[in-house]
Amino acid sequence: MSHKHQIFRVNKIISLLTLSDIFTWGGFTVMSVLMGIYLSEKIGGDTVRIVGIGMAIYLLFRSVIQIPLGVLLDKIARDHDDIFVLFLGCVLMGTAFIFYPMIEKETTFYFLQALLGIGASMNLIAWRKLFAENLSKGTRGLSYGIYETAMGVATALLSLFGGLVAGRGNEYFNIVIIVLGVWVMLGGVWGGIIIFIKKRKSDC
Numbered sequence: 678m679s680h681k682h683q684i685f686r687v688n689k690i691i692s693l694l695t696l697s698d699i700f701t702w703g704g705f706t707v708m709s710v711l712m713g714i715y716l717s718e719k720i721g722g723d724t725v726r727i728v729g730i731g732m733a734i735y736l737l738f739r740s741v742i743q744i745p746l747g748v749l750l751d752k753i754a755r756d757h758d759d760i761f762v763l764f765l766g767c768v769l770m771g772t773a774f775i776f777y778p779m780i781e782k783e784t785t786f787y788f789l790q791a792l793l794g795i796g797a798s799m800n801l802i803a804w805r806k807l808f809a810e811n812l813s814k815g816t817r818g819l820s821y822g823i824y825e826t827a828m829g830v831a832t833a834l835l836s837l838f839g840g841l842v843a844g845r846g847n848e849y850f851n852i853v854i855i856v857l858g859v860w861v862m863l864g865g866v867w868g869g870i871i872i873f874i875k876k877r878k879s880d881c
Contacts, residue, residue: 688820689853690811690874692806695824699831701800702766704857706832707839709772715850719780727783731790731875735828738784738794739801747802756807756879760872762802767865769796774858778851800864835860 717724725822750759771795812820842853871877 688813688816690871690877690879691820691824693871693874694808694811695827697763697864698769698804698824699828699864699866700867701770701834701861703828703835704774704861704864705770705797707835707855708854708857710836710879711839711850711853713876715777715784716780718850720783720786722783725759727786730783731786732786734796735790735797736760738791739797742795742798743802743828746798747806750802750806755881756810756877759803759807759879760869762799763807763868764865766796766799766801766803767868768794768862770800771860771865772796774861777854777858786813798804804868806871808878811877 713724713728716727720727746762750762771792773789773796776789777786780789838859839853842849
């Protein structure tokens, strides 16, 4: 395989990982913006307190799992486990959002935040490991630049769409939340496609 062809292969993986993050964390960012307003409509009461506790639960679960999971992924050869964990993490995150419309008590919200934290932890460790291992020498700055630009533009468009639709009423708000959940899950599909690309740097 020529050096030029090898670069094309690696760039394709980086492109898929960028798409995966656009879907996963683009959707997550929009949901984070809408969360307080959404919960005030669903639960009422002291929304600031509920969101604060929920965010703490999310960050706690996201944090404590990352080190043991990272150690485990390092011990397993090749990258099939990384791709599977990335996919599963997106599914768990999306599932949490899809069940948001069913929230009636703050304890339900806390449970979904824990699930979201577990999924986010799996996504972050696996995605970063795959991204780092498949970067091409001489194009790393460009790869990160394209990633950040694509993420910024996509998240801005998603935020605009989510705000416009959700602002039309509570019934549309629920639709936006469910669509965001499915959107996040699709991030796992983009990451899963990597398994079909042969001779990956990470697959050794």
